Structure formats: structure tokens, C-alpha cells
Amino acid sequence: xxxxxxxxxxxxxxxxxxxxxxxxxxxxxxxxxxxxxxxxxxxxxxxxxxxxxxxxxxxxxxxxxxxxxxxxxxxxxxxxxxxxxxxxxxxxxxxxxxxxxxxxxxxxxxxxxxxxxxxxxxxxxxxxxxxxxxxxxxxxxxxxxxxxxxxxxxxxxxxxxxxxxxxxxxxxxxxxxxxxxxxxxxxxxxxxxxxxxxxxxxxxxxxxxxxxxxxxxxxxxxxxxxxxxxxxxxxxxxxxxxxxxxxxxxxxxxxxxxxxxxxxxxxxxxxxxxxxxxxxxxxxxxxxxxxxxxxxxxxxxxxxxxxxxxxxxxxxxxxxxxxxxxxxxxxxxxxxxxxxxxxxxxxxxxxxxxx
Amino acid sequence: xxxxxxxxxxxxxxxxxxxxxxxxxxxxxxxxxxxxxxxxxxxxxxxxxxxxxxxxxxxxxxxxxxxxxxxxxxxxxxxxxxxxxxxxxxxxxxxxxxxxxxxxxxxxxxxxxxxxxxxxxxxxxxxxxxxxxxxxxxxxxxxxxxxxxxxxxxxxxxxxxxxxxxxxxxxxxxxxxxxxxxxxxxxxxxxxxxxxxxxxxxxxxxxxxxxxxxxxxxxxxxxxxxxxxxxxxxxxxxxxxxxxxxxxxxxxxxxxxxxxxxxxxxxxxxxxxxxxxxxxxxxxxxxxxxxxxxxxxxxxxxxxxxxxxxxxxxxxxxxxx
Amino acid sequence: xxxxxxxxxxxxxxxxxxxxxxxxxxxxxxxxxxxxxxxxxxxxxxxxxxxxxxxxxxxxxxxxxxxxxxxxxxxxxxxxxxxxxxxxxxxxxxxxxxxxxxxxxxxxxxxxxxxxxxxxxxxxxxxxxxxxxxxxxxxxxxxxxxxxxxxxxxxxxxxxxxxxxxxxxxxxxxxxxxxxxxxxxxxxxxxxxxxxxxxxxx
Numbered sequence: 015x016x017x018x019x020x021x022x023x024x025x026x027x028x029x030x031x032x033x034x035x036x037x038x039x040x041x042x043x044x045x046x047x048x049x050x051x052x053x054x055x056x057x058x059x060x061x062x063x064x065x066x067x068x069x070x071x072x073x074x075x076x077x078x079x080x081x082x083x084x085x086x087x088x089x090x091x092x093x094x095x096x097x098x099x100x101x102x103x104x105x106x107x108x109x110x111x112x113x114x115x116x117x118x119x120x121x122x123x124x125x126x127x128x129x130x131x132x133x134x135x136x137x138x139x140x141x142x143x144x145x146x147x148x149x150x151x152x153x154x155x156x157x158x159x160x161x162x163x164x165x166x167x168x169x170x171x172x173x174x175x176x177x178x179x180x181x182x183x184x185x186x187x188x189x190x191x192x193x194x195x196x197x198x199x200x201x202x203x204x205x206x207x208x209x210x211x212x213x214x215x216x217x218x219x220x221x222x223x224x225x226x227x228x229x230x231x232x233x234x235x236x237x238x239x240x241x242x243x244x245x246x247x248x249x250x251x252x253x254x255x256x257x258x259x260x261x262x263x264x265x266x267x268x269x270x271x272x273x274x275x276x277x278x279x280x281x282x283x284x285x286x287x288x289x290x291x292x293x294x295x296x297x298x299x300x301x302x303x304x305x306x307x308x309x310x311x312x313x314x315x316x317x318x319x320x321x322x323x324x325x326x327x328x329x330x331x332x333x334x335x336x337x338x339x340x341x342x343x344x345x346x347x348x349x350x351x352x353x354x355x356x357x358x359x360x361x362x363x364x365x366x367x368x369x
Numbered sequence: 370x371x372x373x374x375x376x377x378x379x380x381x382x383x384x385x386x387x388x389x390x391x392x393x394x395x396x397x398x399x400x401x402x403x404x405x406x407x408x409x410x411x412x413x414x415x416x417x418x419x420x421x422x423x424x425x426x427x428x429x430x431x432x433x434x435x436x437x438x439x440x441x442x443x444x445x446x447x448x449x450x451x452x453x454x455x456x457x458x459x460x461x462x463x464x465x466x467x468x469x470x471x472x473x474x475x476x477x478x479x480x481x482x483x484x485x486x487x488x489x490x491x492x493x494x495x496x497x498x499x500x501x502x503x504x505x506x507x508x509x510x511x512x513x514x515x516x517x518x519x520x521x522x523x524x525x526x527x528x529x530x531x532x533x534x535x536x537x538x539x540x541x542x543x544x545x546x547x548x549x550x551x552x553x554x555x556x557x558x559x560x561x562x563x564x565x566x567x568x569x570x571x572x573x574x575x576x577x578x579x580x581x582x583x584x585x586x587x588x589x590x591x592x593x594x595x596x597x598x599x600x601x602x603x604x605x606x607x608x609x610x611x612x613x614x615x616x617x618x619x620x621x622x623x624x625x626x627x628x629x630x631x632x633x634x635x636x637x638x639x640x641x642x643x644x645x646x647x648x649x650x651x652x653x654x655x656x657x658x659x660x661x662x663x664x665x666x667x668x669x670x671x672x673x674x675x676x677x678x679x680x681x682x683x684x685x686x687x688x689x690x
Numbered sequence: 691x692x693x694x695x696x697x698x699x700x701x702x703x704x705x706x707x708x709x710x711x712x713x714x715x716x717x718x719x720x721x722x723x724x725x726x727x728x729x730x731x732x733x734x735x736x737x738x739x740x741x742x743x744x745x746x747x748x749x750x751x752x753x754x755x756x757x758x759x760x761x762x763x764x765x766x767x768x769x770x771x772x773x774x775x776x777x778x779x780x781x782x783x784x785x786x787x788x789x790x791x792x793x794x795x796x797x798x799x800x801x802x803x804x805x806x807x808x809x810x811x812x813x814x815x816x817x818x819x820x821x822x823x824x825x826x827x828x829x830x831x832x833x834x835x836x837x838x839x840x841x842x843x844x845x846x847x848x849x850x851x852x853x854x855x856x857x858x859x860x861x862x863x864x865x866x867x868x869x870x871x872x873x874x875x876x877x878x879x880x881x882x883x884x885x886x887x888x889x890x891x892x
Contacts, residue, residue: 093838100480105509149435176479177587196836199440200867201702208702209863228636228644231405231471232375252835253875259878288434288503290408290477335879457708483814555715557790583791585713585818 016122019078019139030246032301036075037308039126040301041066041278042357043238045319049327051213053222058282059235062358065282067236070115071166072297073123074318078139080167080189080248081251085150087188087249088164094251095160097172097184103158104172105184106149107286110164136164159184168280168297171195173203173226175290180226182206189248189298191241191277192255192332211326226283229292234284238357239296242333242340243277246300262336270343274336279369303343311354311364313347373414373425373635375471377404381463382439391492391524392458393443395432404437409500410592411472413440414638416478419456424624426453427594428636429495429566430472432500440469443524445492449597451619474568475593475641478503482613483560485511488548488575490567491518494525496592497566501533514548516540516567550578564590594639597621598659600680607631607690608650622676626690633676633690647688650673654683694828697891703862704800706824711736714793715821717743718784719765720806722774724826725798726756732795733763733878740765744784748802781806785813794820800816801831801842804869817866828890833870834858840870846887848876857884 020303022029032040061067088094097105113135117126125136131148142165146153154161163170163186172184179202187195198206203223213219229235243250244262265273280297307313320328320340328334349368354360383395390581398404407430415522417424417630432441447454461467476496477487485504487497494515503509513536517523520541540546554563565575571589579589599619606613608627616625623645626633636644649656649672658668660675668674674681674688696705709732717739719729726747733740744767747760757770772776794810796803796819803822810820829843839853847860858873865872877883 098481103480153862174480175477194872196832196838197835197863197865197868197872201865205702205864205866208700209861214701224643228642230374230473230636231407252872255878256836256881259875261882262879287406287472288408289480290411290474379723555789555791558814559785559788559790559792562792573837581713583712583716583819585816587818588790 017075017077020367022076022079024079024083024246024248028245028247030076030079030300032305034057034092037301037305038359039065039074040306041238041280041299042276042306042309042312042315042359043240043278044315044319045355047353048322049319051216051217051218053225053228054237055222055225055235055283056237058234058284064261065157066297066299069119070234070282071112071119071295072280073116073120073139073167077167079285081165082246084164084186084188087355091251091253095156095163095186096195096199097157100198101159101172101174101184101291102151102157103149104174104286104289104291104293105157107289107291108149108170109158109162111284111286111293112166113192117205140165148324152252160186166295171294171296172286173294175227175292178227179203179226180223188251189296190251191243192252194252197206197252209330211330212324226292229283229285231285231287234282236280236282239279239281241277241279241331242336243275243300244273244336246302248298248300255297262332265336265339267339267342270336270339271307272302274303274340274343275300276303276306282299303340307344307347309359309361310347310366311360313344313367314349314351315353316346317341317348334340373470374473376416377469377471379440379467379469381461381465381467384461384463387443387524388522390522390645391443391445393431393441394457394461396440396469397438398400404440405471406437407434407472407499408477409434409503410478411474411499412475412476412496412594412637413442413472413604414470415457416658417443417453417456417461419452419460420457422620423627423629424451424453424456425635425638429476429499431495431498431594431686434499435503435506443492443495447596451599453596473636473642476564476590478564479562479588479590481560481687482562483510484558484562484589485509486553486557486561487511487513487562488550488563488565488567488571489513489515490565490571491522492524493565493567493571493592493597497564499527500564501529503602505532505662511536513537514540514553515547516542516571518550519543551577551582554579554582556673562588562590566592569593592634593641593661594637595641595659595661595678596639597624597678598680600657603654603681603683603686605681605686605688608687609690616680621678622674622680628674631690635677638677643675645675645677647674647676647690649686650689651685651687652681652683653685654681656681656686694824695889696793696824699862702864704804704822704864704866706803706822709795709797709821711821712793712821714739714791715742716788716792717795718788718792719743719745719747719795719797720777720781720802721746721796722748722798722802723750723752725796725802726752726760728797728823728825728860729795730756730763732757737763742766745769746771746777746781746784748772748777772795774805778809781809782813785810785815788813788815792819795823797823798825798892799829800824802827804831806869808867808869811867830860830890831870832858832860832873833865834873836875840868841873844873845890847890848887849873849883860890868873 113126116124127134134145169187173180174183185195278299378399379396382397383663385393428442610631614625614629636642643662657680659678743765829845834851836852841852858877861872863872882887
């Protein structure tokens with residue numbers, strides 16, 4: 015399989031663009047015309063050839079540029095990659111998981127050759143050809159989580175399972191929706207979700223935690239999460255809040271279509287063999303409002319979701335102030351027609367915009 | 370997708386009688402691949418087909434978690450049990466094909482610990498053998514105190530003493546050797562975690578002694594597989610499936626449900642993990658709770674049951690299955 | 691029990707109780723200012739463990755108020771120190787030589803309790819061996835999410851980071867590992883627009 019990799023930026027001049035193919039497979043997160051929290055976990059199995067759900071670890075046209083952006087963020091702030099000492103084994107488990115999955119799913123791009131514990135890993139898009147000893151961190155330039163995290167799209171958090179809870183004890187986090195790894199590392203499931211409004215009252219976290227702790231080897235799970243970002247900026251961290259917070263105020267009726275992005279996280283959860291930990295990859299996909307609006311069903315639905323979302327959620331997700339501007343734009347794409355269930359674009363069957 | 374963890378087809382590659390009570394079984398994958406690596410303390414659930422009866426029993430993996438060419442378990446013969454261990458000892462031989470589940474770990478090491486203090490009684494040694502193999506490869510500070518009935522019934526004593534002479538202490542019951550538990554638990558450095566696996570009495574003794582000496586709950590770990598107890602036969606109606614099952618004297622409620630062709634969730638099959646928790650819609654009689662999972666209030670309330678180990682005595686039991 | 695009723699908050703925000711009797715062979719009390727009263731209340735019901743107790747007390751503004759009463763407890767060791775940094779070497783030494791089964795009782799301001807708990811967990815003490823009872827000042831120990839500097843005794847919202855000078859709003863989001871609440875730039879979306887400082891909980 016050949017992927018044409020973009021050369022683009024996710025900050026400053028923001029040259030990020032989705033090709034037609036990338037937009038067609040964008041994981042639009044809304045399966046109905048309104049949104050409320052749910053424990054929307056499902057088995058992470060191959061679904062729909064060509065979609066982001068087909069492979070264990072999806073690689074797309076943004077891969078090379080995203081990894082370059084990650085390297086720049088880490089150079090500026092190395093605290094975005096940390097591992098408490100007892101999590102090194104889990105890091106090795108994760109390294110193995112990614113390498114085996116990618117070598118199997120993208121054999122033209124990645125190769126893994128094992129000779130006992132001597133492994134050779136070839137990453138063609140990034141020009142990497144490294145030989146190392148599995149489980150021996152002196153043979154890698156970074157700890158195993160950071161080593162493979164620098165080559166894998168999305169943020170990755172390792173969760174230690176103990177005391178009837180999950181603990182975020184390691185992570186590489188440069189594409190987060192406004193949370194700090196340096197602050198949250200070491201927290202348990204309830205603590206790191208503390209700032210999320212409403213969900214706790216609904217019992218969401220209690221049920222989710224129980225489900226997660228029972229995830230077994232060979233049976234990963236996944237869910238979609240979403241938020242809004244102005245400009246295709248991956249590094250929306252609390253640390254850099256002053257730099258990106260101000261960009262939220264810099265939109266008007268002419269620029270909102272191109273600047274306002276829907277930011278979707280494909281979250282997967284995998285049990286790790288030797289450490290018994292879980293890994294939590296959080297893979298970020300961005301699409302501008304004007305691109306989304308080219309898909310009639312998505313245009314209709316996105317307008318309705320934003321229009322009816324409770325203020326508390328819009329505030330927590332950081333877009334309450336821009337909501338009127340967003341609705342101004344989106345209402346042009348809502349002709350009131352019904353929409354099909356499910357997240358898929360259904361281009362063949364959903365009618366074009368009637369206005 | 371049926372209940373329990375992923376399954377692996379295996380062939381018995383070795384059967385070694387260690388002593389009068391314990392036999393070790395080694396398995397290789399029938400397709401020739403290696404097994405998944407696992408974390409020391411994990412167990413596998415073996416499917417045993419004995420005539421028209423299928424048993425599913427959990428056993429700790431004792432093979433090397435990091436070198437998974439083979440899986441190994443050791444089984445202690447239980448004359449008074451429901452027949453699973455006798456079936457393995459008497460009817461399973463090298464070359465036989467069986468089905469194992471992927472490893473599931475309900476007794477994992479806390480990797481933050483600065484010292485792992487292991488206390489084993491009898492066949493409870495098996496999870497520690499895997500953990501010690503893992504720590505030998507990866508490093509780590511451990512100390513094992515292993516109580517056996519007699520020298521001849523001391524499974525793996527020689528290997529353990531050979532490989533780890535400074536970290537292993539053996540106590541022979543028949544020579545009146547006893548673990549000096551209070552003393553042992555009184556001088557340990559901060560960051561020590563204690564793990565116990567063995568008969569119920571030993572587990573209760575270690576837990577209560579540690580607690581009374583001020584050890585925090587988070588540092589006390591135990592694993593006890595409850596074998597489902599036999600009991601009076603009873604009926605249970607499965608409301609969603611519209612079927613009534615007759616639970617026999619020597620089968621568990623979960624096994625009866627499975628025998629009726631109803632797919633009920635399970636994982637450990639030993640009353641510890643909570644996965645088989647089932648709502649009781651109606652009951653007229655007494656639920657006999659034998660699990661480690663439900664809270665006291667939940668038991669008293671009578672609206673939940675753990676079918677893998679618990680039973681019922683009375684007229685009516687209606688379950689949400 | 692603290693006189694102050696903390697308003698209900700998010701799950702990461704610590705909730706303090708009343709020091710309770712626990713089994714153990716050694717008992718370590720660390721308190722500042724009004725926290726001494728919590729130790730005295732506890733000791734009244736647990737006199738038998740004083741022979742195995744080590745009390746470390748930093749009076750701060752309370753001066754001599756509680757010292758005589760603490761002395762009267764006849765703990766096996768009592769230290770009254772001028773400041774937490776001065777007490778650090780003693781605390782570190784006690785923790786380095788402690789055994790499993792030690793119980794920790796922290797009382798007083800959130801700042802002292804947070805910082806001590808972090809020191810203790812770094813030394814290998816489990817979270818469930820540590821009890822906390824709040825007494826006295828409502829000030830917080832805050833970390834600036836931007837420069838990572840910690841500012842002690844924060845009692846207003848917003849406050850000024852004592853390291854980088856940014857104006858930060860006070861979050862209830864708390865890290866047990868670091869022993870701090872999080873401070874975030876208050877004028878991030880509108881540089882220069884800083885609301886007037888208001889006292890916490892008012």
C-alpha cells in the first residue's frame with residue numbers, strides 16, 4: 015500500500031490540509047443529531063476496509079508531518095514524555111504491540127525482524143533502521159514508550175492496573191485536548207477525569223472503569239471522543255494555553271469555515287502481556303468545518319449537535335464563546351432534512367443540501 | 370463472541386508426576402506458534418471434555434512469562450473435588466489436544482514494590498514460580514517463604530533452593546517448621562508488598578497478621594481459587610432465555626447455564642473477578658454466596674449472585690439471563 | 691475536625707476527615723499551626739500509642755499556643771521546629787529508617803499535608819497508610835502549569851505566580867503525586883484582562 019505523505023504544519027502557518035481521501039475516511043463522531051456522554055466502548059476489530067477502524071494502528075497521509083510536529087514539541091518541552099520507573103516493562107509491551115501491528119498491516123512501510131531478543135525495526139517513512147535488544151533499554155536512544163511513541167500517531171498513555179483502579183503512570187502526550195501529562199501522571203482514573211463536567215453524575219466513569227479493568231489480552235476496545243479546535247493545531251496543551259487560547263478570539267464570519275476544526279479522538283485500549291497494564295492510544299483527527307460541510311449528512315448533523323449541546327459541555331470543550339459564530343456558519347448547511355443513523359457519510363443515499 | 374478470554378488450541382507435550390499429589394503438564398500450541406507472553410501470577414482456564422461433560426478450571430501458569438514457547442501448569446490431585454484434577458491426572462496424556470484460554474491475571478506483582486515478599490502453601494507455589502522466573506530475567510528484590518507438608522510433597526523445592534539459595538526459605542510441616550510470621554512482617558522496609566497463595570487458612574492468617582501489624586491493604590495481595598462447592602441440586606429459571614436449568618450436585622450454576630446452551634459471561638470461574646455477576650429477579654429461598662466479589666450489603670439484598678461458585682436452596686430462583 | 695466545610699468539588703480535590711485509630715508499631719505525626727489541635731484530640735482517645743509515637747510540629751503563627759500540651763502527651767519523641775524546610779532532614783531520616791506498619795497522621799494546612807504526603811510516598815509509604823485532617827488556614831499550595839513553579843500559601847483567585855509572574859486562576863484539580871493544585875493563566879484568551887483577586891471560598 016502506498017500512502018502519499020503530506021508535508022504540512024500544525025502551527026504557525028498551518029499548512030495542514032485533508033485530501034479528498036482523508037476527508038472521506040474522517041471519523042465523524044456523531045451517530046445521531048444530538049450528543050450526550052455514554053460509555054460508547056466497542057470491540058476494536060477490523061471494520062470497513064479503508065476506514066480508520068480497519069487497522070490496529072491507523073497510518074495516514076499526515077503521519078510524517080505529525081511525527082515532525084511531535085519531535086518539535088518534545089524539544090521545546092520534554093516533560094510531555096514521562097514514565098514512572100515501574101512502567102518500563104509496559105513500555106516494552108507497547109513497543110512490541112505497535113511494531114507487530116504495523117509490520118503486519120503496512121508491510122511496504124514497516125518491517126520487524128526478530129532473531130531471539132535481537133530485533134531490527136525498519137520505518138521507511140521516517141527513515142529509521144534500528145537494531146536493539148528487546149527488554150534492554152540501554153540499546154535504544156530513548157525509553158521504549160518514547161522510542162515508539164515518536165513513531166506512532168496519537169498520544170499514548172500507559173495505565174497500571176492495581177487497587178481496583180487504573181493509574182496513568184506513563185505517557186507521551188503532544189496532541190492533547192487541553193490536559194497536562196506532567197500534572198496528571200500518577201493519577202487514577204477518577205482523578206484524571208475529575209475536571210469533566212456532568213459525566214460523573216451519570217455514572218459513566220464507574221461503568222467505564224469496570225469495563226476497562228476487564229479488558230483481556232487479544233481483545234482491545236475503542237471509542238470516539240471529540241472537541242473543537244481553532245486552526246489545525248495539534249499541541250493544544252495547558253502549558254501553551256496563552257499561545258492557542260488567544261487564537262480562539264481571532265475568527266470571523268469569513269474565516270470560521272476554514273479555521274474552525276472538529277477534533278476527533280479515536281481512543282483504543284489494549285491489555286499488555288508482561289506488565290498486565292493497559293495502553294490507551296488517543297489518535298487525533300482534524301477536519302475543518304468547511305470540509306465537513308461538503309458531506310451533506312455531516313453538515314446537517316453537525317449544525318444540530320452544536321445547536322443543542324448543553325452550555326456546560328460547550329464550556330468544558332472550550333467553544334462556548336464561538337458557538338454563535340459556529341452556528342452562523344453551520345446553519346447554512348442544515349436544510350432540515352432527516353439524517354441516517356450512524357457516523358458514516360452515506361454519500362450515495364443522503365440527499366445533497368436543499369437550499 | 371463467546372464468554373471468557375480468547376482461546377488457544379494446544380497439545381500436551383509433557384506430563385511429569387512430581388510426587389504423590391502433584392503432576393506437571395506442559396503444553397505447546399497445536400499450530401506451532403509461540404504463546405502470548407504473560408505477567409507472572411496469571412492463570413489460564415483449561416477446557417476439559419470428559420465424555421458429555423465440559424469442565425472449565427483455572428490453573429496458575431508456572432512457565433516463564435517472558436519465554437512463551439510452552440505453557441506449564443501443576444495440578445494437585447483433589448480426591449474430594451468435583452473431578453477436574455482427577456480427570457487431568459488420570460485421563461489426560463501426552464499428545465492429547467485441549468483448549469486453553471489466554472492468560473488472565475488477578476494476582477499480579479505491584480511493580481512499584483521495592484521488595485516482593487512471597488508466602489506460599491502447598492500448590493500455592495505455582496504463581497510464584499512464574500513471578501520468580503520473571504524477576505530473575507528483569508531484576509527485582511524477592512523473598513519466598515514456602516510451607517510444604519513433607520519433603521517428598523515439596524514440589525519444586527530443589528529447583529528453587531538451587532537457583533535462589535539466598536532468597537528461598539522452606540518450612541516442612543512434618544518437621545514442625547513454621548513460618549515466624551509476626552517476626553517476618555515486623556522488620557520489612559517501606560515499599561515491601563506481601564503476597565500469599567495457599568489454603569484458605571493460611572491466606573486468612575497472613576492477611577489478618579499483616580493488618581494487625583499496620584500493613585496497608587494496598588500492600589497485601591492474595592489469590593485463592595475457590596473451587597465451586599458441591600451442594601444440593603436446585604432449579605433456576607433463566608428469564609431472558611426462557612429456560613429452566615436443573616443444577617446438579619457436582620456442577621456449578623454457571624456450568625448448568627452453559628450446559629443449557631446459554632452464553633453467560635465469565636472470566637476467572639473462581640468467584641473473584643466479578644465478570645459473571647448475575648441479577649436475581651426473584652427468589653424464594655436462600656442464596657448461598659460462596660464468592661469473594663459481592664459486598665455484604667449486596668449479599669444481604671439478594672438481588673445478585675455469582676453463578677460460578679454460589680448456589681441456592683429453596684423453591685424459586687429467577688435470573689436475568 | 692476542621693471547622694471549615696469545604697464546598698463539594700471534583701474527584702481529584704482532596705477530602706479531609708478526622709484522624710482515626712489504626713493498628714501499627716510506629717506512629718508518625720506531622721502538623722503545622724492549628725494542626726496540633728487535631729493531634730491533641732486524637733491523643734485523648736489513643737493515649738496508649740503515644741509510647742510509639744514521634745510528633746513533628748511546626749507552630750508557625752501559633753507560637754507557644756499548643757506546645758505545652760503536646761509535651762504533656764509524653765510521646766516517645768517530640769520535635770518543635772521553626773519551619774518545614776528545617777524539619778525536612780529529620781522527616782527524611784525517619785522515613786528512610788521506617789518499616790512496613792508505620793502509620794502517618796498529617797494535620798494542619800493543605801500545603802503542609804500535601805508536601806509531606808508527597809515526601810512520604812516518595813519514600814515508599816503507601817497512600818493508605820497516611821491520614822489527613824485539615825485545621826486552620828485555607829491557603830493552598832499551587833503549581834503554575836506554564837513554568838511549573840510552586841507557589842505556597844495561595845489564598846486568592848487569581849494569584850500571581852511567585853516564579854514567572856503570570857496571573858493564574860485557581861483550579862480544584864489536584865495532583866497527589868506533586869501535592870499541589872493547578873494554576874492556569876487567567877488571561878490566556880484575552881491577554882491583559884485580569885479580574886480582581888477574590889479570597890478563596892468567599
